[in-house]
Amino acid sequence: MAVITEVPSPFCGVGTDDLSIQVDGIALKVVAYGCAVNTPAFEQAIGDSNPRLAGKSVSLEVAVTQAATLLAQTKQPVIGGCATDVHGMRALLSLADRCGAVIDNMGFNAARNNFLALQDSGWMNTTLAEVKNRCDLLLVVGTDLEAIVPRFFERYLWNEAMFLDDSRQRQVIYLGKPPSGNASTSPNGQKAQVLACDDSALPEVVGVLRALVKGQPIRADKAGGIAVADLQSIADKLKAAKYGVVTWGAGALGINSHAELIVQTVSEMIKDINKGTRCSGLPLAGKEGDLTANQVCGWTTGYPARVRFSKGYPEYDPYLYDTHRMLANGEADALVWVNAFNVKAVPPESELPTIVIGRSGMTFAKEPDVFIPVGTPGIDHAGHAYRTDNVVAIRLLKLRESGLPSTGEVLSAIEAEVQGVQHAN
Amino acid sequence: MLIKLTGGKVYDPASGVAGLIQNVYFKDGRIIDKPGDQPVDKEYDCHGKVVMSGAIDMHTHIGGGKGNIARTMLPEDHRQDPVPRTNITRSGNGHAMPSTYVTGYRYAEMGYTAGFEPAVLPINARQAHMEMADIPILDKGGYVMLGSDDYFLRMLTAKKDQKAINDYVAFTINAAKAIGVKVVNPGGINAFKFNQRKLDLDEQNVHYGVTPRQILQVLATAVKELGISHPLHVHGCNLGVPGNMQTTLDTIQGIGGLPLHLTHIQFHSYGTEGDFKFSSGAAQIAEAVNKNKNITIDVGQILFGQTVTASGDNMRQHANHKFANPNKWVVMDIECDAGCGVVPFKYQDQNFVNALQWAIGLETFLLVDDPWRIFLTTDHPNGAPFTSYPHLIRLLMDRTFRNEVLATIHPEAQKMTTLASINREYTLDEIAIMTRAGAAKLIGLKERGGLAPGYWADITIYTDNVNREAMFSKPDYVFKDGELVVVDGKVVKTKWGTTHIAKPNYDASVEKDLKDYFDRYLTMKLGNFKISDDEITEDERGSLTVHPTKTAI
Ligand SMILES: [Zn+2]
Numbered sequence: 011m012a013v014i015t016e017v018p019s020p021f022c023g024v025g026t027d028d029l030s031i032q033v034d035g036i037a038l039k040v041v042a043y044g045c046a047v048n049t050p051a052f053e054q055a056i057g058d059s060n061p062r063l064a065g066k067s068v069s070l071e072v073a074v075t076q077a078a079t080l081l082a083q084t085k086q087p088v089i090g091g092c093a094t095d096v097h098g099m100r101a102l103l104s105l106a107d108r109c110g111a112v113i114d115n116m117g118f119n120a121a122r123n124n125f126l127a128l129q130d131s132g133w134m135n136t137t138l139a140e141v142k143n144r145c146d147l148l149l150v151v152g153t154d155l156e157a158i159v160p161r162f163f164e165r166y167l168w169n170e171a172m173f174l175d176d177s178r179q180r181q182v183i184y185l186g187k188p189p190s191g192n193a194s195t196s197p198n199g200q201k202a203q204v205l206a207c208d209d210s211a212l213p214e215v216v217g218v219l220r221a222l223v224k225g226q227p228i229r230a231d232k233a234g235g236i237a238v239a240d241l242q243s244i245a246d247k248l249k250a251a252k253y254g255v256v257t258w259g260a261g262a263l264g265i266n267s268h269a270e271l272i273v274q275t276v277s278e279m280i281k282d283i284n285k286g287t288r289c290s291g292l293p294l295a296g297k298e299g300d301l302t303a304n305q306v307c308g309w310t311t312g313y314p315a316r317v318r319f320s321k322g323y324p325e326y327d328p329y330l331y332d333t334h335r336m337l338a339n340g341e342a343d344a345l346v347w348v349n350a351f352n353v354k355a356v357p358p359e360s361e362l363p364t365i366v367i368g369r370s371g372m373t374f375a376k377e378p379d380v381f382i383p384v385g386t387p388g389i390d391h392a393g394h395a396y397r398t399d400n401v402v403a404i405r406l407l408k409l410r411e412s413g414l415p416s417t418g419e420v421l422s423a424i425e426a427e428v429q430g431v432q433h434a435n
Numbered sequence: 436m437l438i439k440l441t442g443g444k445v446y447d448p449a450s451g452v453a454g455l456i457q458n459v460y461f462k463d464g465r466i467i468d469k470p471g472d473q474p475v476d477k478e479y480d481c482h483g484k485v486v487m488s489g490a491i492d493m494h495t496h497i498g499g500g501k502g503n504i505a506r507t508m509l510p511e512d513h514r515q516d517p518v519p520r521t522n523i524t525r526s527g528n529g530h531a532m533p534s535t536y537v538t539g540y541r542y543a544e545m546g547y548t549a550g551f552e553p554a555v556l557p558i559n560a561r562q563a564h565m566e567m568a569d570i571p572i573l574d575k576g577g578y579v580m581l582g583s584d585d586y587f588l589r590m591l592t593a594k595k596d597q598k599a600i601n602d603y604v605a606f607t608i609n610a611a612k613a614i615g616v617k618v619v620n621p622g623g624i625n626a627f628k629f630n631q632r633k634l635d636l637d638e639q640n641v642h643y644g645v646t647p648r649q650i651l652q653v654l655a656t657a658v659k660e661l662g663i664s665h666p667l668h669v670h671g672c673n674l675g676v677p678g679n680m681q682t683t684l685d686t687i688q689g690i691g692g693l694p695l696h697l698t699h700i701q702f703h704s705y706g707t708e709g710d711f712k713f714s715s716g717a718a719q720i721a722e723a724v725n726k727n728k729n730i731t732i733d734v735g736q737i738l739f740g741q742t743v744t745a746s747g748d749n750m751r752q753h754a755n756h757k758f759a760n761p762n763k764w765v766v767m768d769i770e771c772d773a774g775c776g777v778v779p780f781k782y783q784d785q786n787f788v789n790a791l792q793w794a795i796g797l798e799t800f801l802l803v804d805d806p807w808r809i810f811l812t813t814d815h816p817n818g819a820p821f822t823s824y825p826h827l828i829r830l831l832m833d834r835t836f837r838n839e840v841l842a843t844i845h846p847e848a849q850k851m852t853t854l855a856s857i858n859r860e861y862t863l864d865e866i867a868i869m870t871r872a873g874a875a876k877l878i879g880l881k882e883r884g885g886l887a888p889g890y891w892a893d894i895t896i897y898t899d900n901v902n903r904e905a906m907f908s909k910p911d912y913v914f915k916d917g918e919l920v921v922v923d924g925k926v927v928k929t930k931w932g933t934t935h936i937a938k939p940n941y942d943a944s945v946e947k948d949l950k951d952y953f954d955r956y957l958t959m960k961l962g963n964f965k966i967s968d969d970e971i972t973e974d975e976r977g978s979l980t981v982h983p984t985k986t987a988i
Contacts, residue, residue: 025959027960308507312507322520324527392973403559
């Protein structure tokens with residue numbers, strides 16, 4: 011039995027890398043710095059690690075051949091999930107390029123709120139260490155932060171800061187969803203200021219806040235149930251702060267259609283604040299490989315996600331190439347589902363030939379045509395993953411000897427066989 | 436396999452060969468002497484052709500987060516230039532910031548066999564290497580950015596001695612797997628985080644009380660004392676600001692003879708004369724470069740058209756966002772380490788400033804005497820995409836063509852440039868120096884950038900053509916490590932290049948203080964920050980090539 015320290019996590023999105031994990035054969039136990047997200051993800055049992063064809067155990071070779079045979083007969087398969095490490099994504103994109111597939115990563119409907127704002131007007135953003143050391147005012151928009159990132163406050167706010175005399179004096183303001191717990195309460199007892207409104211009122215509220223930052227007159231007394239005077243005080247605080255940070259979870263805004271306009275309004279407001287002082291956005295989006303998928307897809311195709319290869323070159327459409335939409339509209343002729351992180355993230359139901367490359371232990375209501383259990387990056391094999399701030403890539407470690415293949419190995423093997431079939435034809 | 440290139444006109448400045456008809460032999464990836472009676476396996480008739488080593492781009496933004504932001508931000512630019520897959524090549528897209536595979540193919544198709552990413556943020560170095568690992572054919576490497584990181588500035592404030600700085604610099608080069616050190620707007624990226632909007636050479640950072648001049652002095656000394664071949668790579672203060680010529684001259688004077696490489700100097704060569712208070716400082720800059728042998732430069736030529744600027748200089752990029760075209764832009768502060776700014780630009784020949792920028796770059800090329808100390812760059816993609824190099828070479832080699840283009844730009848800009856009166860035309864030998872032998876020497880690449888026996892067989896063969904743009908756009912053959920990768924300007928085979936790095940020695944005790952700093956202030960453990968060798972090599976296509984330093988481990 012050994013304890014491995016300073017283990018980086020691909021699960022929580024913030025790249026926590028202080029975990030201590032006890033390894034006993036193939037059993038893992040988080041013995042220090044666990045959280046509600048990371049601990050169960052690391053401790054998940056391997057389960058049955060045999061590949062299966064329609065529920066029947068087969069060898070890896072047979073499963074790979076069957077997957078390749080299925081794929082070689084398709085015209086436009088969709089590869090969904092896309093939850094794996096950098097090398098797994100490389101293999102996935104290579105396979106998609108060869109098969110003329112559409113690729114779509116799981117969390118993109120959420121991340122799209124950020125990407126559409128980026129592609130339309132851009133932003134001024136920051137990263138976690140800048141937040142930790144410089145942030146004197148945190149505005150949380152429409153997001154229950156501790157529910158998404160349980161250790162956010164402990165690690166990045168209520169912690170030593172290079173440029174603040176007393177990090178406990180930082181101000182925290184919630185706009186929209188109130189916090190579900192007390193993580194945002196300062197160690198000195200200071201509670202976060204909460205200006206609550208319904209999610210549906212958020213577009214109106216951030217619109218008014220941006221107008222106030224710009225000094226535009228507002229005739230109404232209230233916006234989305236919040237007193238305009240209170241919003242004015244937030245605008246004043248943002249302008250008075252030395253290094254304000256505005257954060258949001260792209261997925262938390264999702265109930266509003268066109269939530270990208272909330273992101274855009276907030277981002278343009280931040281640009282306005284920077285005419286006088288410093289202020290930055292911190293978009294939180296993505297865990298379990300979402301940002302990794304977007305990054306690798308970005309440098310390989312030029313587009314972050316939802317790319318179609320069936321014309322022989324990459325085409326991007328953030329709406330049309332949605333896995334669920336394509337399946338529902340009969341636009342795909344096979345489904346490949348890749349998720350090496352989460353046994354609960356199973357493929358959407360489909361009558362199409364289905365190939366699942368999934369974390370070992372994944373179970374299904376309806377057995378797919380091919381299921382190949384793979385190891386988890388950061389547990390069963392080394393790899394790389396991106397953090398939620400989209401700048402820092404973490405080095406994932408191999409913690410145990412499970413014998414499970416990696417996503418990259420399996421997808422490359424399938425591609426090699428597809429290539430063989432294509433040549434034979 | 437023994438390969439013979441027969442009867443070509445060879446330009447190999449590294450060996451002092453300038454246009455001699457010679458045969459070149461190579462075997463197992465390396466150039467060899469004329470073999471005895473060993474039979475030649477394959478012979479290429481190179482009569483009427485020009486033979487050079489593969490070109491090396493010593494400053495091109497091909498790997499790292501800001502480039503991927505630029506890609507992701509500009510889907511409309513990619514849609515103009517889709518690149519279909521073939522039996523041997525991957526799909527992707529091109530134009531301003533091409534996808535990684537297309538980057539490799541297009542460089543190779545112009546006869547380039549290596550490219551160096553100049554702005555590797557230590558905390559983002561993993562990404563830079565991962566992107567470059569997906570660039571086929573080319574060798575690659577990077578210069579790691581220092582000078583605005585809080586750890587370094589704390590050292591200066593604490594008056595740590597030069598030895599301690601050297602250890603930190605060497606540690607960072609090793610941790611980031613770099614081959615050189617770059618400084619961008621020295622201390623300015625940091626000052627921007629404290630809401631300073633400009634930082635002159637002798638202006639203090641409000642928090643640290645440190646000036647850019649001090650930073651340059653200390654880092655240039657560290658690079659020299661560590662025996663790093665590549666001089667400190669400097670993106671100076673005040674990029675793009677009218678009058679910044681004086682800052683650049685002061686930077687050259689102030690460094691006291693230490694080796695410095697001043698990058699994309701075109702953006703730092705502006706005066707304030709004329710009706711528009713914007714004028715060319717190229718003559719004064721070139722004079723200073725000619726006089727000071729410790730200085731090397733690359734130009735950062737702008738060429739007209741749509742591109743995107745991606746820079747670590749978030750302070751200046753923020754100031755320039757009002758020129759964004761299309762109007763969208765990104766500025767980031769990054770991890771107490773550095774920052775970045777991504778601003779799309781459309782350089783227009785009928786815009787006075789853009790037109791004069793174009794002329795300033797060309798004046799600089801033509802007024803600097805020594806081709807071993809000036810390098811051909813557009814600061815891809817900042818001045819123009821790298822795919823415009825053949826056009827730029829023609830502008831340098833063909834005075835008639837140059838003057839034809841000059842006659843079409845903004846008329847006031849024509850009046851403000853001496854370009855029409857400059858007769859110089861670059862020779863093929865000078866082009867080979869700038870893009871091959873000189874670049875390899877500057878970076879400190881062993882056995883690259885030349886055709887002498889023992890060198891790697893990175894070779895480009897062109898058909899001699901008075902239209903130099905046509906000639907340099909479409910080499911007949913390109914060999915990489917002895918393998919034929921391009922025929923008639925098209926990739927015929929792909930392979931993977933190596934990653935060039937340096938491993939300067941340092942006192943391991945430097946990690947003690949760093950570990951404490953990482954634990955207290957950063958969001959990653961020191962042990963997880965360092966890039967291990969296997970991260971580059973584990974996928975079986977990457978490799979590391981270590982180049983010597985005076986103090987190598
Ligand atoms: Zn540059």
